[in-house]
Amino acid sequence: MNSGGIYIETYGCQMNLVDSEIVLSLLEERGYHRVEQPERAEIVLVNTCAVREHAEARAISNIARFARLKKQRAGLRVGVIGCLSRHAASELERKLPFLDWILGPDVYRKLPALLAEPPRDRPLVLTHAPADELYDDVLPARRDGINAWVTISRGCNNFCTYCVVPKARGPERNRPGDSIIREIERAVADGFVQVTLLGQNVNSYRHRELAFPDLLARAAEVEGVKRVRFLTSHPKDCSPELLRVIAEHETICPELHLPLQAGSDAVLKRMGRRYTAAKYRKLVETARAIVPELLLSTDIIVGFPGESDADFRETEALVRAISYDDAFVYRYSERPGTRAALKYEDDVPLAVKTARLMRINEIVRGSGVRRRRAQIGRRLPVLVEGASTRDPHESMGRTPAGHVVVISETRSAGEEVPVRLTALAGRTLRGEVLDSVAASVDNS
Ligand code: SF4
Known part of the structure; x- marks a missing residue:
């Protein structure tokens, strides 16, 4: 059994957050323990994301800082895990030769054995493992x-x-x-x-x-x-x-994160999304008819190759018509090895992408405020997540649909509190706690 400290840094989506918990679980079983600062660790692991160019560049520059720490601390070993390891192993090997391991998302079961091996001169690269790996029996830490x-x-x-x-x-x-x-x-x-x-x-x-x-x-x-x-x-x-x-x-x-990506059929087709703008719109109508409380959010990519002004206007019109609660808007960035990178030229200028991104953000900001404001006056159960970040004497939680609410009381995380929504400040609703008699939920 080892008792070394593991520091793990995670980039990207929630899937990666869970993968880090799986890795920690596999290593804690062998006696390792989690530490919060890399300076206190024997093993540093960086769980990376390859989905966007910006996230990839940020991860690579952040990993590079561990080269200095490795020089200062004899015995420290550093590994890169996650999507980037599989997607860009040779680039990582070339740019970050000080690494001990470059491991893809399906090989984490090998980590305890690899950590016990003596150090090598070059990174050990293991990107693929049995295609059926599910970590089904591993309880995330x-x-x-x-x-x-x-x-x-x-x-x-x-x-x-x-x-x-x-x-x-x-x-x-x-x-x-x-x-x-x-x-x-x-x-x-x-x-x-x-x-x-x-x-x-x-x-x-x-x-x-x-x-x-x-x-x-x-x-x-x-x-x-x-x-x-x-x-x-x-x-x-x-x-x-x-x-x-x-x-x-x-x-x-009652919430749905439903990526639209684009509102132009021509662009959707080139993206390989397998729906049309009309089908998406119909789906949203059906969803709102069946689940009237629905909080709807989306992802949108602006500046996909060949996206003309007319294509973008279709996206703009659809986003306005749908009236989302929230959206994550991204400028297209070419990812090596994808079909889009091989087939299409990244031909929309950065300034145009940026202007389109700002336009969509502005529309969604407007609809988000309108839809949140419409919640004022409602009585709903708020599930408390913890203290408000601004004031430790207040609590922050969410309505069932997921709207963030701040209440002027200290309540425990996990407690469900009946609340009347009273105001909107920025993106956050404020609410007053009701007594239990008034707790009946308003379904209006
Ligand atoms: S659905 Fe499309 S965008 Fe989403 S992970 Fe799969 S390939 Fe990527």
Whole structure:
């Protein structure tokens, strides 16, 4: 057994956050323990993201700082794990020769054995492992908080033309439903009252006869779970059945993160998204009809190759018509090895991409404020997540749909508090706590 300290730094999406918890769990089993500063660690691991050029460049420059620490601390060993290891192993090897390991997302089971091996002169590169790796039996080493992220699938089969995920994380593999439910039961027993089901394309989940809507319903019925969320959904896999399951279960949060990416059919086609703008719009109408409380957010890429002014105007019009609560807007950046990089020229000037990004952000800021403001006066249960960042005497939590609310009382994380929403400050709602008699939820 080893008793060394592990410092792990995580970039990218929630899938990577869970992968870091899986790595920590595998290593804690062997006696390693987590430390919060790299200066106190024997092992430093950096869990990387390859989805965007900016995140990749930031990760590489941050990893480079550990070269100095390695010189100062004899015995320190540094590894890069995650998507970048599989997507850009030779670049990492060339740019960061001081590394000990470059390990892809499916080889983490080998870590305890690799850490016990003597140091080498060059990085050990292991990018691929059995294609069916699911870490199904590994319970992630979760930190304190109210939310347990539960990965239900790994990889993706969609091959959107701009995306590195299918290459960096491999094909889609789904965990058996029973083991997912056992993990949720365990998380609830450990005090996590909210569960978020995670997958690169969460709603395409299917394990034997069990499809995503059934799994979601089973998760919602686990005793003690207060809220169930999920991400990320692909529009082509968002069925009316799934929407009905959301509407029928009080514990399933009425929210949908539904990436649009573009509002022009020509651009959607080049992106390989497999829906049209009209189909997406119809889906949103159906979703709002079945789940009237729905909080709708999206991802949009501006400046995809060949995106003309007319194409962008279609995106702009659709975003305005849909009136999102939130959106994450990105400028297209070419990712080596993707079909888009091979087939299309990155021909939209940066200044145009930036102007388009600002335009979409402005529209969504407006609709987000309007939709939040419409919540004022409502009575809803707020699940407290902790102290407000601005004032430790106040608490921060969320409505079932996910709106952030600050209340002027100190309440414990995990407590569900009846609240009347009273005002909007920036993006945050404020609310006053009601007595229990008034706790009945306003469903207006
Ligand atoms: S659905 Fe498309 S964008 Fe999302 S991870 Fe899969 S390939 Fe990438």
